[in-house]
Amino acid sequence: MDCVTDAPNSTPLLGATEIRRLAEEVGVRPTKTLGQNFVIDGNTIRRIVSAAKVKPDETVVEVGPGLGSLTLGLIDAARSVVAVEIDPPLAKRLPQTIAEFRPERVDDFTVILSDAMDVTSLPDPQPTALVANLPYNVAVPVLLHFFEHFPTLQHGLVMVQDEVADRLAAGPGSKTYGVPSAKAAWYADVKKAGVIGMNVFWPAPKIHSGLVSFERRETPVVDDVRREDVFAVIDAAFAQRRKTLRAALAGWAGTAARAEEILVAAGISPQARGETLSILEFAQIARSAQNLDACGAA
Template identity: 65%
Template sequence: MIDAGTVRRIVRVADLSPDDVVIEVGPGLGSLTLALLPAAAHVVAVEIDPVLAGQLPITVAEREAADSLTVVNADAMKITLDDLSGHTPTALVANLPYNVAVPVVLHVLEVLPSLRKGLVMVQSEVADRLAAGPGSKVYGVPSVKAAWYADVRRAGPVGRSVFWPVPNVDSGLVSLVRRDPPATSASREEVFEVVDAAFAQRRKTLRAALASWAGTAADAERTLRAAGVDPSARGEQLDVTAFARIAELRP
């Protein structure tokens, strides 16, 4: 990312407070990191590339207070709170690699319950999927799972010219504000299992799509009716709360 205006915009839209501890995934050469440091109490940068992870503290030391930065050389898909050197992040701000954006967001929200908010830059189509609501053509597994953790919305487009080299896709900003998951006796894993089953065959009715999950199509229909869901509906019509109701009534 080479456009200073876009970097400043990301920090502004992230709405950080001086008390926030930011986790940044994939800092690369540190253009966003340098802008985050003055806006937060601390930045924990998770970088999988050992060369970049080694260079980032040097880059920061030349321009900012290096003691406000912790660099963790690790795979963001595998981190836990124990990997963050005693820091407890309150905000996620990152320019995420397109191919891992959704799993990184979901993993970080799962393992870092201290996160209260986030702003991520992702491929435009991924931003659409994350922020989609029921009934949208792009509403699917990422939409529902993200909604388990947070209120998710598009926070603006990002043009291709802010990057070097220029990518072949447009980007978008996605805002996340943590909220409590639906009140349910089902676990997150149980709810996500229903979601996966419902969208594995998204053109099928829920009665058919959930047949294997419930045992039989008849079992699926009884469960759906008990949850107040039309068996002829499709997964794209349900919000995360409806999926939770279905999960807790599994035969």
């Protein structure tokens, strides 16, 4: 058994040999389709849990727990953990792993067999933190989905492909600022929290991973505008990134002239580009369109 302890009083975590044993036991070979790269380094798990600032009274939701590397670290830190796993053999094995390595915590763990994008409700108590090693191919959609459907999430930390981490944490004017950055900013203050090397995974990916932390906004960006309307503006603005907002928003607004009218009313230059706008400015555009439509209907 290859459990990482590091120090005499450390709680054992899964190491490389143990992860491979568990995978063989359930007949699982990591697949690119499911974005499976299992963490085999206990120090990395401790780093993630520490950076996530999980509190002892919290319920944490973990997406893509795999063989349970991070799950064990989370259950050591939190009151309870609910894990969402898409792979049936892995989901079936997880409770047994908790019973084997944390027998005193079996009642504090729940696993849900589902595609994370299909999950719109979770058992009580509702999660206040999201901590996950997200599959690279669906990381941004999953994060935005959980932001939307679980308003109880107050903070968290996710591990994603390093370039995706840069995009999520980017601010206006950055070369990496785009749709993920703006939409994530609607929900939370997002920051990059570090880089993880390739050799802490099995199988080792060909790229580095990045840690992204978030803190939920206490108040909405704008009170009187719908998220869907703001996101429609964001999608239109970045669909033609090199064009001015007047041109890029023409299809969304109906005509370029209408887009200019909306932008001017919002106090934003029609010659500006989407990559320079903050989430507040995108919201102001959506609200301006809403107000002009209301005036036209009056």
